Amino acid sequence: MGKGISKITRVIWSRSVLPSPPSRRVWRADEIKPAESYRSWIQTLIAATPILMTGLAVAVAFRASVLNIGAEGQYVTGAIAAVAVGLHPHGSAWLAIGTLLLAGFLAGAMFAGVAAILHQYRRVPVVLSTLLLNFVAAVLLKALLQGPLHEQGGQLQSEQLPEVAQLVHLSLHGRPTQLHIGFFIAVACAVFISALLRFTTFGFHLRATGQNPVAARFAGIRVGAISLATLCLSGGLAGLAGAIQMSGVPPYLLLPDTASSGFGFTGIAVALLGRLSPMGIVFSALFFGWLQTAFSALETELHVPFLTLQATQGSILIAILILTNLKRFTR
Amino acid sequence: MMENLASIQLLHIKKTFADLVALDGVCLSLPPGRVHGLLGENGAGKTTLMNILYGLLRADSGTILIAGQPTKIHSPQEALLAGIGMVHQHFTLAAAMTVLDNVLLGDRRASRWLDRATAAARLIELSKHLGLPVDPAAKISDLSVGGQQRVEILKALYRDVQTLILDEPTAVLTPAETEQLFTAVNRLKCEGKSVVFISHKLGEIKRICDDLTVLRRGRVVFQGTATDVSTEEIARQMIGRDVVPIRRSPFSGSAEGTRFSEAEKKSVPSALPLKDAQAILNVDAISIPPLENISLHIHAGEILGIAGVDGNGQQELSEAILGLRSPASGQIFASGNDIGRLSIADRAALGIAHIPNDRRREGLVGAMSVTENLALKHQFSRLGLMRWPTARRTARDLIQKFDIRVPSADTPVSTLSGGNQQKVILARELAIVEPKLVIAMNPARGLDVAATQFVYEQLLACRARGGAILLISSELDELLALCDRIGVLYNGRFTMSGFPREGIAELGRMMTGASPTYLRSPPPGTPGGGDRKMDFR
Ligand SMILES: Nc1ncnc2c1ncn2[C@@H]1O[C@H](COP(=O)(O)OP(=O)(O)OP(=O)(O)O)[C@@H](O)[C@H]1O
Ligand SMILES: [Mg+2]
Numbered sequence: 016m017g018k019g020i021s022k023i024t025r026v027i028w029s030r031s032v033l034p035s036p037p038s039r040r041v042w043r044a045d046e047i048k049p050a051e052s053y054r055s056w057i058q059t060l061i062a063a064t065p066i067l068m069t070g071l072a073v074a075v076a077f078r079a080s081v082l083n084i085g086a087e088g089q090y091v092t093g094a095i096a097a098v099a100v101g102l103h104p105h106g107s108a109w110l111a112i113g114t115l116l117l118a119g120f121l122a123g124a125m126f127a128g129v130a131a132i133l134h135q136y137r138r139v140p141v142v143l144s145t146l147l148l149n150f151v152a153a154v155l156l157k158a159l160l161q162g163p164l165h166e167q168g169g170q171l172q173s174e175q176l177p178e179v180a181q182l183v184h185l186s187l188h189g190r191p192t193q194l195h196i197g198f199f200i201a202v203a204c205a206v207f208i209s210a211l212l213r214f215t216t217f218g219f220h221l222r223a224t225g226q227n228p229v230a231a232r233f234a235g236i237r238v239g240a241i242s243l244a245t246l247c248l249s250g251g252l253a254g255l256a257g258a259i260q261m262s263g264v265p266p267y268l269l270l271p272d273t274a275s276s277g278f279g280f281t282g283i284a285v286a287l288l289g290r291l292s293p294m295g296i297v298f299s300a301l302f303f304g305w306l307q308t309a310f311s312a313l314e315t316e317l318h319v320p321f322l323t324l325q326a327t328q329g330s331i332l333i334a335i336l337i338l339t340n341l342k343r344f345t346r
Numbered sequence: 347m348m349e350n351l352a353s354i355q356l357l358h359i360k361k362t363f364a365d366l367v368a369l370d371g372v373c374l375s376l377p378p379g380r381v382h383g384l385l386g387e388n389g390a391g392k393t394t395l396m397n398i399l400y401g402l403l404r405a406d407s408g409t410i411l412i413a414g415q416p417t418k419i420h421s422p423q424e425a426l427l428a429g430i431g432m433v434h435q436h437f438t439l440a441a442a443m444t445v446l447d448n449v450l451l452g453d454r455r456a457s458r459w460l461d462r463a464t465a466a467a468r469l470i471e472l473s474k475h476l477g478l479p480v481d482p483a484a485k486i487s488d489l490s491v492g493g494q495q496r497v498e499i500l501k502a503l504y505r506d507v508q509t510l511i512l513d514e515p516t517a518v519l520t521p522a523e524t525e526q527l528f529t530a531v532n533r534l535k536c537e538g539k540s541v542v543f544i545s546h547k548l549g550e551i552k553r554i555c556d557d558l559t560v561l562r563r564g565r566v567v568f569q570g571t572a573t574d575v576s577t578e579e580i581a582r583q584m585i586g587r588d589v590v591p592i593r594r595s596p597f598s599g600s601a602e603g604t605r606f607s608e609a610e611k612k613s614v615p616s617a618l619p620l621k622d623a624q625a626i627l628n629v630d631a632i633s634i635p636p637l638e639n640i641s642l643h644i645h646a647g648e649i650l651g652i653a654g655v656d657g658n659g660q661q662e663l664s665e666a667i668l669g670l671r672s673p674a675s676g677q678i679f680a681s682g683n684d685i686g687r688l689s690i691a692d693r694a695a696l697g698i699a700h701i702p703n704d705r706r707r708e709g710l711v712g713a714m715s716v717t718e719n720l721a722l723k724h725q726f727s728r729l730g731l732m733r734w735p736t737a738r739r740t741a742r743d744l745i746q747k748f749d750i751r752v753p754s755a756d757t758p759v760s761t762l763s764g765g766n767q768q769k770v771i772l773a774r775e776l777a778i779v780e781p782k783l784v785i786a787m788n789p790a791r792g793l794d795v796a797a798t799q800f801v802y803e804q805l806l807a808c809r810a811r812g813g814a815i816l817l818i819s820s821e822l823d824e825l826l827a828l829c830d831r832i833g834v835l836y837n838g839r840f841t842m843s844g845f846p847r848e849g850i851a852e853l854g855r856m857m858t859g860a861s862p863t864y865l866r867s868p869p870p871g872t873p874g875g876g877d878r879k880m881d882f883r
Contacts, residue, residue, distance in 0.1 A: 214734070216727040223722060227711040233670065233702060234722040235691030 053187065055308060057194045061264065063304030065090070067201040068256030069282025070289060070296040071208050072123075076249035077291050078212065080225040081242050085130060085145025086253040087279025088152030089123040093254025095156060096122030097261045098173050098269050099164065101180035108179040115180055116200075116258045123254015124247040126152065131246040135239060141246065153274040160271060173269040182263040195263035202297060204252065209293035221245055253279060277325075284332045290339070303328060353378050353540060354399070354430070354509055359408035361394055361564075363761070366753050368394045370564040371408070376509055376540040381531060383555030383572060384544045387584055387794040388765025389751035390561040392544050393435055396511045400432040401425040431502030432511040435544075435764055435792070436706060437494055439486045439501075445469075446482040449501045473500055476530040490657050492523040499530070510534065511542040514764070516550055517792050520655045520820060528554055546765075546794050548577040560584055585796040625679075626814035627667065627783050632676030634662045636838030639676070644783070644814040649805065651829030652818045659838040660818045661703060664785045667816070668700055669693045680783065694723060697782035699775040701789045703818075705764075709771045712760035716752055717741040719759050720774050744773040748800070764792040768801075776804050784808060787818045802828060 069086040076083035097119040104111035130144040164173040182195040212218035223231040224241045232238045256278060261267065285303055289295030310324035354376040361369040369391045376382055384392050397403040399410065401419040409416050412428055419425050425432070439448050446466055466482040473480050478496045486494060495515060502510055512531075516524045531541055531554055545551055551558070552572060560568035560583045568575070568583040575583075582588055625643035632640055637659040644650045654660055665671040667678060669690040678686055685693055694700075702708035710719050717738050721727075726737040741755040750769045752762055759767055772789070775781065786805065790798040805815055805828060819825050825832050833840045 214731055216724075216730050216732055219718070219721070219727075219732050223711050223714065223718075226713045227707075229707050230709055230711050230722070232690070233668075233700065233708045235689070235694045235724065236722075237689070237691070 054192075055312075057192050058308040058311075059301065059304045060194055060198045061304075062307040063300040064195075064198045064201050064263070065256045065260045065276070065278045066281045066285050066303055067198075067297060067300035068204060068259065069253050069278050070285030070300050071201075071204055071293060072249045072252035072256070073282045073286040074289065074291040074293065074296055075208060075212075075221075075252065076245055077286060078225050079221045079242060079245040080228070081246050081249070082142045083127065083130075083145050083246055083249045084142060084283060085127065085148050085279070086249070086256075086282045087277070088145070088149035089126050089250040089253035090257040090260075090276065090279050091149075091152040091156055091274050092126040093119035093123040093257030094261045094269060094273055095159060095164075095257075096254070097258035098176060101176045101262060102174055104177055104179045108183075111180045112182060112262060115176075115262055116255060119258020119261075120251040120255045123257065124251035126254070127246045127250020128243075130250075131243040134246075135243055149279070156269065156274045157271065160269060164269060166268075171271055176262055176267040180262055181267055182259070193264075195259075197259035197263035200259060201256075201300075204255070205293040205297050208252075212293070217241070217244070253282070256282075281328070284328060288332055288335055306331075353413055355411040356395070356399060357409045357411065359395060359398060359410075360406045361391075361398060361403065362406055364753060367564050369398075369405070372561065372564070372566055374559055374566075376542065378508070378540050379535055379538045380556040381535055381541045381543055381554055383551040383558045384542055384561070385546070385548075385551060385558065385580060385584055386561035388769075388792075388797055389563075389763035390584075390794075391564045392561060393513055393763065395561070396432060396513060396542065396544070399425070400430060400511060426505050426507065429506070429508035430511070431505060431507035431509070433495070433498040433502055433513060433515055435513040435517075437498060439494055439497060441485075441487040443486060444482065445480055445484050445486065445489075445497050448486060448497060449482075449504050469500060469504060472503060476500075476503070476533055477526060478530050490655075491518040492520060495519060495523070495527075499527075503534075507539075509540045509542070511544075513544045514546070514792060515543070516545055516547060518656070521822075524550070546792065546798070548580055548795070551580070552577055562586065581795050584794065626681055627816065628679035628682070629663075629667065630677045630679065632666055632673040632678065634666055634671055634673045637662050637666075637673075638838050640838075640840065641676075642833065642840075644816060646782075646812045646814055647809055648831070649809055649815040649817055649829045651825040651832040652816065652835050653822060653825050653832055654818075654820065654835035656703070656820060658835045660787065660835060662838075663835070664700070664703075664787055664816070664818060667693075667785055668698065691724060697779070699779075699781035699784045701771055701775055701784065701786040703787040703791075705767055705771055710759050710767060713758055715756045716745065716750070716759055716762075716770055717755045719770055720744065720778065723774060723778070725778050740778065744777055747777065748773045749797075765794055765797050768793055769797065772801060772804060776808060780811060780813070781808065782813055784813060784815045785818070786815060788820060789817070790821070790824060 069090060072086045072089070073083060097115045100118040101111065101115040105114075126148065127145070130139075130141055130148055133139040133144045134141050160171055160173060166172050166174050182197050184191050185194045185196070186192065212222060220231065220236045220241050223234070223236060224238050224245075228238050231241075257273075260276075260278075261269070281303060285296055285299045288299035288302070289297070306328060307324060310319070310321060310327070313319040313323075314321050356372065356374040359369050359372045359374075360367075372391070372395055374382070374384075374395070384395070386392050394403060398405045399419070401421045401424050404420070410419060411417070417428060419428060419430070422432070440451065443451070446462065446469060449469055450465055469480070469482050473496075476499075478500060480493065480496050480500060484493075486497065489497065495518065499510070499512070499515070515527060519527060528550075531543070534541055543551070543555055555572045558568065558570060558572050558575065558580070559566055560580065562584065568580070578588075624645060626646050628643040630641055640659075640663065642650065652660060652663070662671065666673050669685070669688060669692075672686070677684055680693075680696055680698070685696070688696075706712060711722065717734070720741050721732065721734075721737045726733045726740075738755055744750070745752060745755060748769045750762075750766050750773070752766060759770055762770070768789075768791070775784065784805065789805070790801045793801060802824075805817070809815055817825065817829060835841075
C-alpha cells in the first residue's frame with residue numbers, strides 16, 4: 016500500500032510540473048528527458064485553458080445570481096459554430112481565426128439567450144433551462160455529425176479545420192510546442208471580466224443585482240435586462256471556450272466526444288474554488304489543469320482509471336469549500 | 347436588595363471590530379422583575395452588547411455571570427438554555443412558514459416527532475396570557491409588521507426564558523400595538539422575569555423602564571433608576587449636548603420654488619395638458635389594490651403627510667409614484683407632465699428621491715461598501731464607466747456631513763448599525779443631487795434623537811429650497827411637526843385630509859378608520875392655508 020502511494024507520487028512528480036526529488040533520481044532516470052519538465056508545464060496550461068474560460072462563464076453568471084449550469088451545452092454549441100465557420104475560411108489567417116472565435120462566442124451567447132428568454136417571458140428557472148439545454152446541445156451535435164457536418168470519409172466526425180483556421184502555436188528554443196495562443200486569450204478574458212466587474216457601470220449593476228435584486232430595482236437598475244445580458248455574456252464565454260478548444264487542440268475537429276468533455280461542469284468547480292473572482296479563477300484553473308495533467312500521467316504509466324481524477328477534484332473542492340466557510344463560524 | 351440577587355450580570359465587556367472599539371468595558375446587571383432600558387445614539391453598541399449576551403458575538407474580554415456563576419455563551423442555543431431570549435432589531439422569521447412552525451423552529455427541546463396540536467394549544471395559551479393575539483396557522487408573510495413582532499416575542503417566551511431582550515421593538519409598532527406590548531412586558535415583570543428594552547423613543551423608555559443605562563461610543567455614560575432623570579437629561583447624556591426643538595417656517599403658498607426645467611420636460615415623451623400645473627406632483631385618481639381612486643398633489647416647498655398604519659396602501663402609493671408598479675387606472679404628473687410611462691431610472695433622473703420603508707431590503711446592498719451604495723443610483727456613471735475616485739471622494743464628504751459612524755468608505759454597509767445604515771440612504775437620496783420631490787417613508791425609523799433631528803432638518807431644508815415632500819409615516823408626532831397638510835390613509839382610501847391643527851387624538855382615531863370622512867377648512871393664517879385641494883373620496 017505504502018509502496019503504491021510512493022510510486023504514484025513519483026509518477027506525478029516526474030511527469031507533471033515538479034521536477035523529481037533528487038533522492039529518487041535513480042528511478043527510471045533514463046526516461047526523464049530534459050524537455051520533460053517544461054512539457055508538463057505546457058500540458059498544464061493547455062488543460063487549464065478551456066476550464067478557465069468556462070470557469071469565467073460560470074462566475075460571471077453566479078455574480079449576478081444567475082445560476083447558469085449550462086456552460087457544457089454552450090461550450091458544445093460554440094464548438095459547432097466555430098468548426099462550421101472555420102471549415103470555409105476566407106482571407107488571411109487572422110480573419111479566419113477572428114470570425115471563428117466570434118462565431119463560437121455568438122453561438123454560445125445565443126444558446127444561453129434561449130434560457131434567458133424563457134426566463135424573461137415564461138419564468139422558467141434558469142437552473143432548469145440551462146441544465147436541460149445541455150442535452151439539447153448534445154443531440155444537436157450528434158444530428159449535425161450525422162448530417163451536414165459529416166466527414167467525407169465516413170467516420171462519425173467532422174472535417175478537420177484547415178491550417179489557416181488553427182490557432183498559432185508557441186515556439187520554445189526554436190521548436191514549436193503544443194501550447195496555442197488560446198491560453199493567452201483566456202487570461203486576457205479574465206483580465207477583461209475583472210475590469211468589467213470593477214470599473215464599468217454594467218459590472219457594478221450586475222453585482223448589485225446579484226446581491227440584492229430588490230434594492231437594485233428600487234435604485235432604478237433594470238434588473239431583468241442585466242440578468243439577460245449577463246446570461247448571454249456567460250454563454251458567450253463558454254462558447255468561446257469551445258471555439259478555442261476546436262481551433263487550438265488537435266485533432267481540430269468535432270467528435271461525438273465533444274459533447275461529453277465535462278469542461279462546463281468542471282467550470283463550476285473552478286469558479287467556486289476561485290471564489291467567483293476572475294483572478295482567483297486563473298489560479299484555480301491552473302490548479303485543476305495541473306491535476307488533470309498529473310492524472311493523465313498516472314493513467315498512462317500506472318493504469319490508474321481516469322475517473323479517480325474526478326473523484327479527487329470533487330474531494331478537493333469540498334474540502335476547500337468547507338475550510339473557507341469555516342471562517343464564518345469562528346468569528 | 348434585589349441587585350445582589352441579580353440573575354444576570356455583564357462585567358467589563360469589551361469588543362472591537364478591526365480598529366473600531368464597539369464596547370469598552372460595559373457593566374450591566376439585570377435583576378429579576380425589572381425592566382432595564384438600554385439607550386444610546388446610533389452605533390453606540392447596544393445591539394452588539396445584547397448580541398454578546400445572546401451568544402451571537404463573542405466578547406474580546408469580560409465576564410457574564412448567571413446567578414453568580416461565570417458562564418460562557420457561545421451560541422443562541424446556549425443562551426436559550428441559560429434562559430435568555432432575544433427579539434432582534436431586524437426580524438428573523440421564515441416568511442413562507444406558519445406562525446407555529448416559526449415558533450417551533452430550532453427548539454431543541456422538541457422531540458423528534460412534533461406534537462403540533464399540543465404545541466399550538468400551548469402557544470395559544472401563552473398568547474392569551476400575555477395579551478398578544480396570534481393565529482398559529484397563519485403564514486408569516488400574511489402578517490403585519492406588528493403581528494410578526496408578536497410572533498418574535500412569543501417565539502422567545504415559548505422557550506421559557508427568564509430574561510427577554512427586545513431590540514427596538516416599538517420602532518415598527520402602531521400606538522395601539524405599543525400599548526399591547528407594554529401590557530405584556532408589565533405582566534412578565536410581575537412574574538419575576540427581567541426584560542431589556544432598547545429604544546430611541548425616550549417617552550416610552552420613561553414609561554416602561556425601571557433602570558436605565560445610557561451608552562455613548564461603547565462606554566456607559568449613565569446608569570441609574572429611571573425615575574431619577576428627566577427625558578431632557580437622558581437626551582443630553584446620549585448625544586452629549588442639548589436637544590433644540592426643530593423650527594418650521596410657514597408655507598409660503600407660492601409655487602415658485604424649484605420647477606422641472608424645460609430640458610427635463612422635453613425628455614418626458616407625452617406632455618399632456620397641464621393639470622394643476624403649479625403642483626410638483628399630481629396624482630390623479632389612481633387605483634392599485636388596495637388603493638382606490640386616490641388623488642393628491644404637492645406644491646413646491648410643501649410637505650404633505652400621509653398618516654396611517656403600515657399596510658393600508660402606503661407602499662403601493664409610493665411604488666406607483668416611483669414607477670415600481672403601474673396603477674390599474676389613473677395618472678401621475680410631475681410638474682404637469684405625465685410620467686406614467688417613464689422607467690424608474692427616468693423618474694429618478696427627473697429629481698424624484700426615495701427613502702424606503704425597509705432599508706435593508708429596498709434601500710441597500712448589504713455586501714457592498716458605503717461608497718458603492720452611495721453610487722447605486724447612476725450618479726457616478728459616465729460613458730458606461732464608474733467614476734470610483736469621484737464617488738469615493740463624495741462618500742468621504744458625506745460620511746463627514748451626515749456623521750455616519752463607519753471606519754472607512756469601503757466598509758460593507760451590512761456591518762453598520764441600523765441608524766447609520768439609514769444615514770447612508772439619506773445621504774444618497776438628499777445630498778448627491780438636490781431632489782425636487784422626495785417620497786419618504788418613515789425616514790426617522792430607528793434613528794436616535796440627534797439623527798432624527800438631523801433628518802427633519804434635511805427634509806425642511808429641502809422644502810426651503812422649493813422641493814416637494816411626500817412624508818408617509820406612522821409617527822404622529824413626526825407628521826404634526828413637519829407637515830403642511832396631512833391625509834390619513836385607511837384601507838386604501840383617504841379617511842381624512844386636513845391640517846396639523848386638528849391634533850394628535852383626532853388623527854390617531856382616523857388611522858384606525860374610526861370616523862366618517864370629512865374635510866375641515868383651516869382657520870385663516872394656518873400654515874398651508876393657501877391650498878386645500880387634496881382630494882379624498
Ligand atoms: N459585524 C460587524 N463588523 C464591523 N463592525 C460592526 C459589526 N457589527 C457592529 N459593528 C459596529 O459596531 C458599532 C456598534 O453597532 P451596534 O449595532 O451595536 O449599534 P447600536 O447601538 O445598536 O445602534 P442602532 O441604534 O443604530 O441600532 C457600530 O459602529 C457598527 O458599525
Ligand atoms: Mg441596534
